[in-house]
Structure formats: structure tokens, C-alpha cells
Amino acid sequence: MGCEILANIVTIDSDYVTLGQLLQMLDVVESGGMAKAFLSEHPIYVNGEQDNRRGRKLRNGDVILVPGKGKLRLNNLRKQICC
Secondary structure, eight states: OOEEEETTEEEESSSEEEHHHHHHHTTSOSSHHHHHHHHHHSOOEETTEEOOOTTOEEETTOEEEETTTEEEEEEEHHHHOOO
16 A cells, blocks of 8 residues: 655545544654544644544545645545556
């Protein structure tokens, strides 16, 4: 699983990524344990609603706001492939 950041869009190559994995991909935290601690101390918004579950599944089109870090939208490579 990988990600690429382009102009506040994160492109993933899987059906979903968890909030904890995303925080690690973005180098906000270094491990899942750190993600849990980070989420307990910092509000994160997914599609406008506060969420602190590191296991929250984020999918194509979800908008994530990490106050003090930025806002981004997930883009799924698999959804772009056309026959």
C-alpha cells in the first residue's frame, strides 16, 4: 500500500486506508501507538465530523482535516482505471 500527495490530494492504491495508516503515511506519527495517542490529543475531522478512531476506514473522496497540518482529499487509483 502506498500514497502520493499532490496538491492536498492523497492518492492511495487500495480500496481504503485507516486513519492511523494515513497519519503514518503523512509522517504525522511514526507508529500505530503514536497514532492512538495523537488522536486522543488532537481533533481530526473526516468529512466535517470529528473522529478519533485510528481504525476508521477512509475511502475514495473522503476529506480529512488535521488542524495545524492541513486538509486533504483521498483519491483511489483503482477508481480511476477504466476499461
